[in-house]
Amino acid sequence: MSQGSNFVDYVKICGRSGNGGPGSAHLHRDIRTSMGGPDGGDGGRGGHVIVRGNAQLWTLLHLKYRKHVIAEHGMSGGSSLKTGKSGDDEILEVPLGTVIKDAETGEIAFEITKDGEERILVEGGRGGLGNWHFKSATRQTPRFAQQGEAGKEEWKILELKVLADVGLVGFPNAGKSTLLSVITAAKPEIGDYPFTTIVPNLGIVSYRGNQSFVMADIPGIIEGASEGKGLGFRFLRHIERNSVLLFMVPADTHRSIKEEYEILLAELEAYNPEMMQKPRILAITKSDMLDEELESEMRKEIDLDIPFIFISSVAQKGLLELKDLLWKEINQ
Template sequence: MSQGSNFVDYVKICCRSGKGGAGSAHLHRDKHTATGGPDGGDGGRGGHIILKGNTQFWTLLHLKYRKHIIAEDGGAGGSGHKFGKQGKDEILEVPLGTIARNAETGEVLFEITEDGETKILTAAGRGGLGNAHFKSATLQTPRFAQPGEAGKEEWVVLELKVLADVGLVGFPNAGKSTLLSVLSAAKPEIADYAFTTLVPNLGIVSYRDSKSFIMADIPGIIEGASKGKGLGFRFLRHIERNSVLLFMVPADTSRTILEEYEILKNELREFNPELMQKPHLLAVTKSDMLDEELKTEMEKELPQIPHIFISSVAQQGLVELKDMLWKAINAPLENE
């Protein structure tokens, strides 16, 4: 099984919430009362379908094969003002960064961003009122009650945006997977050809004094990704949730480093201009082949953002890179 096969960031499910129980139209009767008033209780509400954030989940895999989510119906009201039983809620635990949308309109319903946060995905039907509610001066013995409200049935899409402190942005083969494997315990697939990474990889990077931060290797962007070319949209969506973007350009790029950075930046801007508000840092990768003189020459043409020359394979510049990232993660958003 490849490392990508159990990462699921998109599921479409049919949700059916519970219908409300009917109210009771019971009239009070006992051995002392032959013609008592109404004492019918209310029906219970049906079960909601609820999303709940859970930091232990990284993927929507557990929902991939649950196409139909059905909550319990509410119970009917009873005599003696007894309430009907409430239908059991169906609670779906999801990773943080999960977005719920209406499958037909594409409208975003809400997003789950905190551990333990709950939001109703599909609301249940309310229980009907018992006949006790309908008693009045002119109607002493109402012999009717409300039926319960129907539940809702709808198709919903759940999408996951990866939450990380640092997102690695670069063309295929820029050295993102290699960097992640060297800095963290993540074991991404690495090869010398483009598009090795087809799903985001997350790694926890240890820092000084037992601190740590999360880094996400986001699959390589290609020019035109923002217009949906290739799998562009699916990939770019993950970048929205990272707090710092580390642009990675190899020293041996066929373009200039500035050109490559501008193309990458343009893809992000086209997709979502708000990405320009995040701190941008630059790592020139595969720099073990450069001598100091060449680095000094290249410095003149680099974009005006914090930058560093690194080599994951030769372990050059990695401590300084972590310092730079830590500073950017914990600084207020004042860059760019």
């Protein structure tokens, strides 16, 4: 199975939490007492539906076919003030960077960013109070207790934003997949046509001294992506979570390097102005086709206030220097 078919970044789930158990209306009895005071315990809480962050997961694939998630009901309260057992919670493990939204309003409820972080997706009903809570000076033996609170049924959207240290940004066929395949263990599909990369490909880049960082090839932006054209918003959201953006412009672009970089930048800004705060590096790809004179001329024309580097994934040119640059930016 290719990563394309394995990568699921959006699921819609119906979570149903458990009902709270009813409180008990028991009256105390023993050998000496035929009708004592109230000693009915409280009902148990209904099970929650919970989401938990798991750093080992990269996709929501395991939830794709779990449309309904149902937690257990709480148990009834017992005599001698015994509280009923709480219903078992239903726990959904999700990758870090999962955003939880209300399916009807689209409103963001929360986001899971840490391993082991747990948040309640749908809250279980509270258990009902036992009859001993209702005892008073005028009512010595209440023969009633409270029913448990009903659980809830809510539709939620789970949406993944890929968490990576470096996000590759460039038009289709800027050489992003090739770079990823050369400097990481990822095996993305590579082809010289728009939208070869239909889902984000993630790869681990090995660095000096057994260190590493995560690189994500985000599907190619085209002009108008911020308005939802092409593959639009769905992919731009993956770039939001990267700590460094590596802009990639091929040396053989029909525009100038600076012009193409500025178009990419404008797309990102239109989509989310906060993206402009991220550190940026520019890589001019496919530069094995340039001789020294031409490269020197292009350097003069670039005139940008960000670090830039000429690389070739195929000829392995400038890749170590690129890793050094990225590592420095990630750890600023």
